[in-house]
Amino acid sequence: MSSYHSKTGLFAPQPAKVAQVAHSHPVPLPPDVPVDALLRLEGVHTHIGAYHILHGVDLVVPRGQLTMLLGRNGAGKTTTLRTIMGLWQASQGRVVFNGQDITREHTPDIAGRNIAYVPENMGIFADLTVRENMLLAARQAKRANQMDEARLQWIFKLFPAVEKFWLHPAGKLSGGQKQMLAVSRAIVEPRDLLIFDEPSKGLAPVMINNMIDAFQQLKHSGTTILLVEQNINFAKRLGDTVAVMDDGRVVHAGSMQALAQDEALQRSLLGLAL
Numbered sequence: 001m002s003s004y005h006s007k008t009g010l011f012a013p014q015p016a017k018v019a020q021v022a023h024s025h026p027v028p029l030p031p032d033v034p035v036d037a038l039l040r041l042e043g044v045h046t047h048i049g050a051y052h053i054l055h056g057v058d059l060v061v062p063r064g065q066l067t068m069l070l071g072r073n074g075a076g077k078t079t080t081l082r083t084i085m086g087l088w089q090a091s092q093g094r095v096v097f098n099g100q101d102i103t104r105e106h107t108p109d110i111a112g113r114n115i116a117y118v119p120e121n122m123g124i125f126a127d128l129t130v131r132e133n134m135l136l137a138a139r140q141a142k143r144a145n146q147m148d149e150a151r152l153q154w155i156f157k158l159f160p161a162v163e164k165f166w167l168h169p170a171g172k173l174s175g176g177q178k179q180m181l182a183v184s185r186a187i188v189e190p191r192d193l194l195i196f197d198e199p200s201k202g203l204a205p206v207m208i209n210n211m212i213d214a215f216q217q218l219k220h221s222g223t224t225i226l227l228v229e230q231n232i233n234f235a236k237r238l239g240d241t242v243a244v245m246d247d248g249r250v251v252h253a254g255s256m257q258a259l260a261q262d263e264a265l266q267r268s269l270l271g272l273a274l
């Protein structure tokens with residue numbers, strides 16, 4: 001496994017609206033072949049209060065693949081995820097999951113379609129133990145001993161800290177360990193779609209490699225994943241498909257490999273080379 005270099009692996013911070021990429025650059029469209037989309041956004045607009053944030057997002061998440069959603073700070077990535085989950089209501093356009101229009105559904109019903117969403121702030125319960133946090137995320141199990149033991153052992157292997165602090169309050173974990181717990185909660189049972197918002201944010205390099213390993217295993221299990229990232233090394237090593245957002249729109253979609261090989265395109269879309 002190649003090592004991660006934090007100095008080169010992260011986007012340089014820069015103001016969201018400075019670079020003139022989005023609309024001057026020709027937008028390569030996804031390949032014109034039928035895609036088996038588990039999730040599809042069609043012309044999604046989202047307003048937050050008086051602010052018009054998403055301006056017609058088109059996004060395809062192919063079944064069984066890992067789709068990276070990239071873009072500068074403020075591009076609209078988190079707003080897109082929240083709109084998918086019904087935490088913001090799309091004012092126009094459609095969100096289609098497994099062939100069904102979920103645009104107007106409420107968040108619990110969307111989650112009930114066997115989707116797990118790990119937000120940026122991770123959504124763990126600090127006062128509860130690691131075990132209780134896992135149990136609450138397990139929709140099938142009513143008691144801790146009903147959680148799937150083989151799956152728990154797999155999670156403990158992926159993230160040893162989860163086992164080590166099993167009976168400790170989650171609030172006592174380090175930031176990185178909390179992120180591991182948040183990811184563990186999302187995978188405590190098999191889900192049809194996993195959505196993560198910057199799971200590598202703030203992690204030490206060794207933990208990033210640990211997280212990459214975990215996602216690689218999830219990928220190989222055939223789970224469909226939508227992953228927002230700022231860490232380009234993470235994106236390069238994991239992504240099958242990629243969508244790049246800018247200014248509330250998807251301005252590029254295609255294969256991760258093609259973008260990883262095209263430095264000029266990376267620079268124009270993201271302001272750096274992979």
Ligand SMILES: Nc1ncnc2c1ncn2[C@@H]1O[C@H](COP(=O)(O)OP(=O)(O)OP(=O)(O)O)[C@@H](O)[C@H]1O
Pocket residue numbers: 048051053071072073074075076077078079080230
């Ligand atoms: N609650 C809110 N109220 C008003 N504006 C908001 C709110 N949340 C987000 N925005 C604005 O919407 C735009 C998109 O924000 P969003 O958080 O979706 O971007 P992002 O791509 O996830 O950025 P980052 O990489 O910093 O996480 C930004 O201009 C942001 O300031």
Ligand SMILES: [Mg+2]
Pocket residue numbers: 077078079120197
């Ligand atoms: Mg965000």
